[in-house]
Amino acid sequence: MSKVAKKTASKPAARTKSVKKPPAAKAVRARTPNPRERQRFTLHGNALSGPSYTVALMLALCRHPYSYIHVNLREGQHKQPDYLVKNRYGQVPALRDGHAFVVQSAAILAYLADELGKFGARQPLESQRIREWLFWQWDKLATPLYRLRARNRGIRQFGEETRLMYDTEARAALAVLEQELGKNDWIAGKRPTIADIGVYGVIRYAQEAHIDLAPYPRLLAWKQRVEELPGFAPPEELLPLESRLI
Numbered sequence: 357m358s359k360v361a362k363k364t365a366s367k368p369a370a371r372t373k374s375v376k377k378p379p380a381a382k383a384v385r386a387r388t389p390n391p392r393e394r395q396r397f398t399l400h401g402n403a404l405s406g407p408s409y410t411v412a413l414m415l416a417l418c419r420h421p422y423s424y425i426h427v428n429l430r431e432g433q434h435k436q437p438d439y440l441v442k443n444r445y446g447q448v449p450a451l452r453d454g455h456a457f458v459v460q461s462a463a464i465l466a467y468l469a470d471e472l473g474k475f476g477a478r479q480p481l482e483s484q485r486i487r488e489w490l491f492w493q494w495d496k497l498a499t500p501l502y503r504l505r506a507r508n509r510g511i512r513q514f515g516e517e518t519r520l521m522y523d524t525e526a527r528a529a530l531a532v533l534e535q536e537l538g539k540n541d542w543i544a545g546k547r548p549t550i551a552d553i554g555v556y557g558v559i560r561y562a563q564e565a566h567i568d569l570a571p572y573p574r575l576l577a578w579k580q581r582v583e584e585l586p587g588f589a590p591p592e593e594l595l596p597l598e599s600r601l602i
């Protein structure tokens with residue numbers, strides 16, 4: 357047998373070994389951050405921003421400290437050149453990790469799940485399911501619910517017909533969640549993942565969108581479960597009105 361063939365022949369054993377490794381790697385990553393790691397992340401966000409909240413919530417649930425920079429949306433800071441180098445889309449949030457900036461809240465959640473080894477998938481199909489929910493959430497849940505909230509806060513203006521359209525869309529999305537939560541306690545399966553964190557970051561604001569969650573009892577029970585996770589904190593605790601450096 358040639359050297360190459362020998363190497364190939366010995367691969368199955370090596371592969372079995374590497375499959376067993378991830379739990380140990382995860383355990384190392386999940387330990388309490390050391391002083392250098394503590395200063396690793398800086399979240400650029402806004403106190404009223406649901407997407408900023410999902411990232412802050414993820415870091416809180418991972419018990420990972422972070423610095424926080426308040427971006428003043430009213431003054432248009434998010435459209436200034438010095439911010440656009442952090443987030444090319446001119447939006448909050450942006451997360452600095454060392455010298456790199458990662459943007460788009462759902463993508464940031466996925467990044468943090470990989471980096472911190474928490475609330476992510478353990479196998480490819482689970483990873484796919486989580487992604488499906490995160491894409492769906494922005495497509496069908498966040499858009500109508502956040503628009504209704506923005507209207508109620510006076511940030512967006514639109515007439516009754518449009519309000520009714522978003523209201524109908526939001527309720528249709530809530531019905532999907534209600535149905536799905538009849539199968540499992542958590543959105544993407546039997547344990548909490550970034551799909552729950554992303555969706556919670558929208559559901560949290562249902563009241564401000566004037567959407568009553570009472571007709572969705574499973575959703576309410578799930579919301580309670582999220583709020584009971586160790587490290588959970590509401591937006592007002594995680595997103596201050598001023599920058600907070602550590």
Ligand SMILES: N[C@@H](CCC(=O)N[C@@H](CS)C(=O)NCC(=O)O)C(=O)O
Binds near residue numbers: 408446448
């Ligand atoms: N899909 C984006 C949405 C972010 C977003 O809508 N951010 C709002 C604040 S909640 C914003 O920056 N709005 C200003 C703008 O879009 O110009 C994400 O998930 O990061």
